[in-house]
């Protein structure tokens with residue numbers, strides 16, 4: 001699906017050079033959800049921009065579905081790029097357009113109108129009831145789900161997500177991750193997800209590429225967390241935690257939501 005071979009990227013501005021990636025080789029399978037983790041400045045966003053060819057590699061090749069976008073004519077490259085959806089940290093919705101109009105925007109850029117499809121996409125992300133709302137009337141998590149519907153409107157086979165949960169609190173972040181997991185599961189979309197938050201990667205990704213100062217220093221398999229323990233009483237849970245057990249519940253899991261609901265109910 002995606003194959004990077006010996007990819008390096010150096011940004012050049014005037015006489016200055018800023019190296020961002022060195023000799024990265026990585027393959028992503030169709031239908032996979034790959035996380036990309038790394039500290040600020042490690043090259044994560046650059047890697048995403050190389051995959052949809054918003055940036056050209058300085059060395060090496062990037063193939064998507066067997067095609068090297070660098071070798072395509074600009075028009076063909078733009079056409080291929082439309083089949084790659086993008087989701088950003090700050091949602092990037094147009095403030096003066098409703099949720100439905102935002103979702104319809106990529107279609108209208110292709111001179112297409114398909115109100116049914118727009119409605120289906122909003123339904124898919126659980127935002128059909130908010131079709132007529134403006135971004136300022138929605139929570140951050142709701143805005144991000146509209147942004148996911150917008151990215152899906154052109155039926156992309158690949159979704160690139162750049163820190164999609166970083167502007168959200170834990171609750172909304174887990175909703176967005178559940179939405180992305182459903183996209184992968186039900187629409188069979190390959191997803192590359194950049195995040196510096198390991199919990200986010202762990203909640204849904206199959207593997208994670210680790211970037212450090214522009215170098216790929218490892219690829220980790222994500223191991224599904226063990227099922228959360230349930231306790232017959234509050235005292236049993238306290239004893240478990242104080243006697244060395246873990247009280248972690250993974251965001252996005254059923255146990256996490258049930259735990260939140262229990263705690264809200266108890267408050």
Ligand SMILES: Nc1ncnc2c1ncn2[C@@H]1O[C@H](COP(=O)(O)OP(=O)(O)OP(=O)(O)O)[C@@H](O)[C@H]1O
Pocket residue numbers: 011012013018019020038039040041042043044045046047196
């Ligand atoms: N357009 C650009 N021009 C010049 N240098 C750039 C440009 N974009 C990124 N860089 C530099 O390339 C390096 C990698 O940046 P990149 O944005 O890919 O990292 P990142 O891991 O996504 O960081 P962050 O988590 O802070 O977004 C950094 O040193 C950055 O300053």
